[in-house]
């Protein structure tokens with residue numbers, strides 16, 4: 001019955017690949033097998049000094065950082081990020097991050113982590129969008145690792161302005177003082193995994209790291225993003 005039910009469901013509500021738009025086959029979710037195989041993977045060593053980790057060289061609290069695939073404007077794979085973010089399909093981010101977490105689980109990347117900390121949205125932004133994409137990515141990681149997700153200890157007061165046309169210095173000023181730690185005692189002595197959908201300039205994540213490290217001096221931090229800009 002279940003198979004018949006799902007067959008009928010597929011006929012009535014066909015699902016499409018978020019990247020190429022083709023109809024998904026049985027067993028495929030969110031992305032077709034071909035697009036998944038061609039995903040522009042970074043192949044970064046999550047435990048080494050890779051290009052994402054280079055953003056955090058000045059921050060001794062940061063132990064490891066990695067991103068899974070390359071993000072470039074105009075590339076169809078950016079839809080995995082933009083559609084998850086703006087088209088009311090947060091399950092896509094969760095699905096992809098679950099695949100990534102299964103792969104990373106063998107690398108030791110998660111073994112010392114105590115809890116998952118999604119990069120927060122401001123209350124207004126979360127309300128208007130309906131959800132925080134980073135929280136859904138964290139859920140995918142939690143599905144595999146069973147690590148707890150903390151969405152209460154670290155908050156965002158406002159959203160930074162769009163950074164596209166700013167210089168590096170302007171971008172940095174733009175993200176100063178937008179986060180704060182509400183419950184530093186909950187993070188004391190922990191090793192957190194800071195989670196975001198994409199890293200471009202690194203300014204937002206560096207601002208998170210700076211705020212967290214100042215509020216909780218013995219905090220250990222690792223960073224996980226689904227994607228990173230090609231020129232990282």
Ligand SMILES: [Zn+2]
Pocket residue numbers: 017018019020021022031032033034035036
């Ligand atoms: Zn596809």
